[in-house]
Amino acid sequence: MYAALVLTPWIATYALSTLAMNHRERLASWYGGELETWQLERDGPFAGSFRAGAGRRQVAGLILSELGLEGAHEVSEREEDGSFTILRQDPITPRRITYLPATRTLRVERQVFRTPALLERLHRRRGFREPGLWNTAWGLSVDVIILGIAVWVVTGLWMWWEMKNLRRWGAVCLAGGAGLFTFFLVVI
Amino acid sequence: MAGRGERRRISFGFVTRRTHVYLALALLPWTAMYGLTAVSYSHTGAFSRLEGGTKGREWTLRFDRPYALSLGAPESPSEEAELRRLGERVLADAGLGGAFGVSRPEPDRLVVSRYDFRSTTRLTYDATAGRLVAEDRRAGLDPFMRRLHARAGFAQSSPLDDAWALLVDLVALGFLIWLASGIYMWARLRRCRLSGSLALGGGLVTFLVFLLAL
Numbered sequence: 001m002y003a004a005l006v007l008t009p010w011i012a013t014y015a016l017s018t019l020a021m022n023h024r025e026r027l028a029s030w031y032g033g034e035l036e037t038w039q040l041e042r043d044g045p046f047a048g049s050f051r052a053g054a055g056r057r058q059v060a061g062l063i064l065s066e067l068g069l070e071g072a073h074e075v076s077e078r079e080e081d082g083s084f085t086i087l088r089q090d091p092i093t094p095r096r097i098t099y100l101p102a103t104r105t106l107r108v109e110r111q112v113f114r115t116p117a118l119l120e121r122l123h124r125r126r127g128f129r130e131p132g133l134w135n136t137a138w139g140l141s142v143d144v145i146i147l148g149i150a151v152w153v154v155t156g157l158w159m160w161w162e163m164k165n166l167r168r169w170g171a172v173c174l175a176g177g178a179g180l181f182t183f184f185l186v187v188i
Numbered sequence: 189m190a191g192r193g194e195r196r197r198i199s200f201g202f203v204t205r206r207t208h209v210y211l212a213l214a215l216l217p218w219t220a221m222y223g224l225t226a227v228s229y230s231h232t233g234a235f236s237r238l239e240g241g242t243k244g245r246e247w248t249l250r251f252d253r254p255y256a257l258s259l260g261a262p263e264s265p266s267e268e269a270e271l272r273r274l275g276e277r278v279l280a281d282a283g284l285g286g287a288f289g290v291s292r293p294e295p296d297r298l299v300v301s302r303y304d305f306r307s308t309t310r311l312t313y314d315a316t317a318g319r320l321v322a323e324d325r326r327a328g329l330d331p332f333m334r335r336l337h338a339r340a341g342f343a344q345s346s347p348l349d350d351a352w353a354l355l356v357d358l359v360a361l362g363f364l365i366w367l368a369s370g371i372y373m374w375a376r377l378r379r380c381r382l383s384g385s386l387a388l389g390g391g392l393v394t395f396l397v398f399l400l401a402l
Contacts, residue, residue: 001380004370005387009395015363022340022356071402091402125402126230134401141398142230149223156212166209173213181217184355188287188304188339188348 003148010145017119027116035117038096038109046099046106060086063099067108072130089130091121201376208369211362218359225337228330235329247310247323255281255313255320259298275300276345278311282322287344305335 004011020027028035048066050059060075063086072089086097098107111117128139160170212219228235257277260270275290278300288302296315301308305327312321327335340356342349374384 001370001374002384002387004367005374005384006391006394008367008371008388008391010391011363011367013395015360015367018340018360018363019357022342022353022360024341025343089402091399126226127232134398138398138402139230142226146223146226146230149219149226153216153220153223156209157216160209160213163209166206169210170213173210174216177214178217180355181221184348184352185305188346188352 003151007145007148010141013119013122014145017123020116020119021123024116024120031114035114035120037112039112041095041108041110043107044105046104056084059084059099063097063106064088067097069095069097071132072135089121089125091125092118094121201372204369204372208366208373211365215359215362218355219362221336222359225333228333229337233330235333239329245325245328247325250309250322250324252319252321254318256318257281257298257313257315259292259296259313259315271298272345274298278313278320282311282320284309284311286346287339287349303335305332305339 024035031037046063046066048062050062054062056075056077060073061070063084064070064073069088069090074087074089076085077083078085082101084099084101086095086099088095088097093113094111096109096111098109099105100107125138126142128136160166163170257274259274271290271292275288275298278298279285279288279302284302286302286304288300290298290300292298298313298315300311300313302311303309307324307326310323310325312323313319314321340353342353344350371388374380377384
């Protein structure tokens with residue numbers, strides 16, 4: 001019970017985000033067909049400099065630091081013009097930052113806030129690839145949820161079995177669910 | 189106490205408790221599945237390491253035969269709906285059905301990936317050569333886990349896929365019902381209200397801090 005109370009926000013997020021992702025196209029149609037749209041925040045010269053041979057992660061790290069946007073991000077480099085595209089994975093306000101070394105210009109766009117997109121980002125946020133205390137802590141919280149689910153399954157079964165008057169219909173529900181799940185596992 | 193001839197009055201609390209337990213038992217396979225399969229996302233490659241890597245996951249040829257299908261003008265991009273129509277046609281002509289994805293990596297090439305939880309059949313159509321090649325591959329443990337976790341949506345045209353998507357909705361709603369009924373049942377336990385409030389409040393604050401700090 002206490003584990004469920006503590007983890008209530010995560011469980012609610014995963015449930016709501018599952019509904020959002022299961023009906024992604026319908027929800028996108030409410031917003032003109034796209035859940036992810038970008039709004040220009042700034043576009044101008046960038047005064048920062050990079051040492052020769054700096055890798056894209058180092059370039060991205062310096063740019064994010066100059067903008068005060070340090071945190072989890074992805075970075076890609078285009079061969080055609082040598083530009084760097086950085087996706088700052090802020091859960092509430094993701095940003096797309098494009099740096100053009102040839103002209104030393106920086107374009108910063110923020111993603112327009114959409115609740116379904118926020119839920120999807122929170123659902124997909126996991127793992128331990130990103131450095132930083134908060135990213136690691138979030139990865140651990142996902143592991144705690146996984147353990148929590150295992151605990152609820154086991155303790156829930158035990159508590160049900162202790163209630164003798166619920167055993168028959170409980171067994172019917174359990175067998176029905178297991179049968180349906182197995183059917184789908186095999187057929188689709 | 190109600191006598192044998194009297195019907196027991198069914199209270200909101202009774203309905204809540206019964207719903208909580210019977211819904212949880214019926215959806216237990218999905219709950220356990222989502223918990224277990226989340227490991228493959230949280231710890232990438234964990235299940236692959238368990239089965240010793242991806243050796244043996246080779247494509248095996250099912251058939252390679254002449255085939256003719258008009259893909260449309262090579263210079264015009266194929267829209268999603270048109271691509272799916274072509275994919276359905278290729279699958280039907282190959283005697284296959286079920287969930288699939290389709291792409292057109294080159295103007296004269298169409299690739300249809302028909303998949304289930306355990307395997308993939310890849311059909312590659314080369315319009316220039318006029319040939320259709322079908323290959324099969326069994327999914328490793330990691331891809332199997334990820335497919336179980338991620339299979340959702342109503343984009344496929346199969347009624348069984350739609351039924352699975354409805355079950356995904358039901359599981360999500362089930363989680364929300366368990367949260368609501370669980371909070372209701374906890375609130376009825378006077379001795380646990382203070383400690384439970386601390387737990388609930390602590391979780392909410394921690395979650396909000398994460399939202400701001402990540």
